Amino acid sequence: MKLARFLHSLLALACLRTAFAMPPQAECLIPSKPGGAMDLTCKLAQQALHADTELKLSYLPGGVGAVAWHTMAAQRRSDANTLVTFSGGSVLNLALGKFGKADADDVRWVAAFGADYGMIAVRADSPWRTLGDLLKALKRDPKQVLIGMSGTVGSQDWIKMALLARLTGIDPRAMRFVALEGGGEQFIAMGAGHVQAVSGDTSEALLNAGDGKIRILAVLSEQRLPGRLAGVPTAREQGYDVVWPVIRGVWMAPDVREADYRRWVAAFVQMESRPEFAELRERAGLYPFSLTGDALTRYIKQSIDGYHRQAEQFKLLREP
Structure with a gap:
């Protein structure tokens, strides 16, 4: 009986391992x-x-x-x-x-x-050094700033900018966006000068920030993020209460x-x-x-x- 129970236990364990084997x-x-x-x-x-x-x-x-x-x-x-x-x-x-x-x-x-969190970035040689600089330029003439984003109107990248625009008194639908497929394309487009700003995510920004060619204006987090983005202010710090x-x-x-x-x-x-x-x-x-x-x-x-x-x-x- 003991041998039978032992063999039964081994069989059950083998079945369990098989069921959950990757x-x-x-x-x-x-x-x-x-x-x-x-x-x-x-x-x-x-x-x-x-x-x-x-x-x-x-x-x-x-x-x-x-x-x-x-x-x-x-x-x-x-x-x-x-x-x-x-x-x-x-x-x-x-x-x-x-x-x-x-x-x-x-x-x-x-x-x-x-x-990760939403973020707004521009090229390192951009005249806009803060989130406020970019939003003031958009308020003066939203048609003069092309913003690269993943997706179309209504995507999360669009809503991030729409929330910031609304706080600045800008009609979000007056802004000009270029719809792209994924964060990699956004930064390629900005590097080539096809767009002047990117609404994206921090992980994508870190993938593209190593060569010093981009400037992250703000992260959309509750507080400053640790690590490589510790020096980037939040939108909240700059007077725009948007977290994403x-x-x-x-x-x-x-x-x-x-x-x-x-x-x-x-x-x-x-x-x-x-x-x-x-x-x-x-x-x-x-x-x-x-x-x-x-x-x-x-x-x-x-x-x-x-x-x-x-x-x-x-x-x-x-x-x-």
Whole structure:
């Protein structure tokens, strides 16, 4: 009897290990072109998960996330080995109906494992040295300043500038924006002189700040950020009370088996518990933010409600 119980225990343990074993290779799908924060998010997961699985990076830009969303929902609904990166901007687009009739329950939210903040930047040789300088120029003639952003009117980059403009007495719809696909393109466009300012995120700015060619005018955080951005004032410090945190993480297709979904949730919980993860996250320019599984799903739904309220302020919601 003892031998039988022992063998039964070994079998149960083997089954449990098999159920939660990571695949030897999986895919992280990036819904933008290389070089932006979406790319950075998948690369962080790739580095942090390397002991468990090899994560291959793929790019599927288009519609600021809409193409990747609909590809997974329509063609790869049961794909248990593909993660798709998302940001707070993806959730905003979902709230605004930019993914069609999709809603938060159409995918499975796995993990959010970092955050960064909105920021406003110009070229290092720009005449604008503070956020106030830029906003005064916009107030004098909003048509004379081209602002690069990821997405179109209603995107999170647009709303950041709209909130700042409204505090300055500028009609946000009077500003001129150039819609680009991801943070990498924004900084390329500014470097080439096609736009004079960028509304983006701190992680993207850090990717492009090393050569000294850009000047970050403000970070949209509650207080100054540590590390390389410690010398950059917040918008609040400069008299503009705008804060814009941006979470970053991954989701999966809707019909993934429960066991596979829980396997990935557990993998990210374990990933974030490792001592080296905090260092990897910091090197990626991200700040602590951790939610997985059901808790993340609740957070996403609450965020959508909040974005709806902001969208109503700017009359961005589509008529039913």
